[in-house]
Amino acid sequence: MSETMSETDAVHARPELLQVAETVARDKGIEQDEVLEAMEQAIQKAGRSKYGHEHDIRATIDRKSGEITLARYIEVAEEIENETTQTTLDQARKTKADAELGEFLIDPLPPIDFGRIAAQTAKQVIVQKVRDAERKRQYAEYKDRTGEVVNGLVKRVEFGNIIVDLGRAEALLRRDEAIPREHFNNGDRIRAYIVDVREELRGPQIFLSRTHPQFMAALFSQEVPEIYDGIIEIKSVARDPGSRAKIAVLSNDSSIDPVGPCIGMRGSRVQAVVGELQGEKIDIIQWSMDPATFIVNALAPAEVAKVVLDEENNKIEVVVPDEQLSLAIGRRGQNVRLASQLSGWDIDILTEAEESDRRQQEFISRSQMFVDALDVDEVIAHLLVTEGFSSIEQVAFVPVDDLVDIEGFDEDVADELRERARNYLEQRDQELAQRRTELGVSDEIAALEGITPSIMVAIGEGGVKTLDDLADLAGDELLEMLPANVIMTQTQANDIIMAARAHWFPDEETPATDETEDAVEEDEEAKE
Secondary structure (H helix, E strand, C coil): CHHHHHCCCCCCCCHHHHHHHHHHHHHHCCCHHHHHHHHHHHHHHHHHHHHCCCCCEEEEECCCCCCEEEEEEEEECCCCCCCCCEECHHHHHHHCCCCCCCCEEEEECCCCCCCHHHHHHHHHHHHHHHHHHHHHHHHHHHCCCCCCEEEEEEEEEECCEEEEECCCCEEEECHHHCCCCCCCCCCCEEEEEEEEEEEECCEEEEEEECCCHHHHHHHHHHHCHHHHCCCEEEEEEEEECCCEEEEEEEECCCCCCCHHHHHCHHHHHHHHHHHHCCCCEEEEEECCCCHHHHHHHHCCCCCCCEEEEEHHHCEEEEEECHHHHHHHHCHHHHHHHHHHHHHCCEEEEEEHHHHHHHHHHHHHHHHHHHHHHHCCCHHHHHHHHHCCCCCHHHHHHCCHHHHHCCCCCCHHHHHHHHHHHHHHHHHHHHHHHHHHHHHCCCHHHHCCCCCCHHHHHHHHHCCCCCHHHHHCCCHHHHHHHCCCCCCCCHHHHHHHHHHHHHHHCCCCCCCCHHHHHHHHHHHHHHHC
């Protein structure tokens, strides 16, 4: 290329330049015009080196003949800021009568003879510009392909990281994104999932993964025509790469079972995916809108006896037969962990014996609470617990009819129980208020929504006395201070803390719930 430019004549046609540009463009996969622009900049740079860098010297290559022209451009300006590149309108009209403000006077320059240094410099400019154009082309080609599965060849392996040749670009498969224990050699064919494409100073960086859950989903989409056609939908995927995975599928056609087509005849389809994932065992599960049903399916092959949902805390309690416990949990907790990832619920597994013991303990403790608070015998206390009453507040404020409906209770008994419950709560609140005052917990805290006398005493004993003390807490710290009989969610704790912080920002509105949680989470991370 440098030899071609060293013979450049500024006034003669040079069709070989166009041939060189065409060859480079074809090899690098970029536009021919981008190569010609790089050549123009190289010639331009050589021209400025010869005639002075202060001049506005431009080179153009005719796109049809390859003719090179070199000229000095002088702008016609109203105010002169640079005498070398600008001139006044009066001066311009001495050489061009119809000159106007804003246009350029073009002063042709004689051809330049490229010396060895100038030719080498020009070559470097062209190589750099072509490389930049190639990087832009690669980024433009791959920036919208995140989420695709691509095939490539292993170009080299560096410290466990694999450089993959995709044909028109290179990609990186980091060691932690490869399936454990799999090994690749130079020249091996590899299939992976594009997780990210970034435009960095050293060029576009294409990051691949073979451990991403969506890689498995994409493989199923390639192997199962019903998924590709949208008849079967993949709702969620959970993986322990190289070991085991679960995939939840839903059929949009009631006549088609979603699991069967994913398995294929004699397991051919699922085995094709298993083979690509180095023998990773895959459980294909039917998705359900009902969380309980879905989680029962997700824990397969274990059998589930009972589930109890706690939607407020996004937790689910699963009761399994004693002999099914190890199967439900899986080796090193793998089965329950994957089921939790698949469903998005926190899963707590108990055996029937453990659940029975816990229920019995709860029954005894609640019964004793009613005996102590309401001054009733154990029979009445047991009846209240059996009917689902779990707190004194429920007895105090439940409609009379709900108590009368309990076998053995009449209206007089119901009224008496409600009266005793309310007297107990009133006396308890008075004692708590007195204790709160002794602890020095401020009235400002008492005014916050969601703060009860029990909570004020608990945080007071924990050293929280003022609004600023409460505002300095993180959500987890507040929850740790509360006694076991006070039920509060993480969201409620975050809301209380942000309400306590409101006086720090008197001119701003209280943040929305999502922002509140984010702010508290950031605060907790900072404290850690």
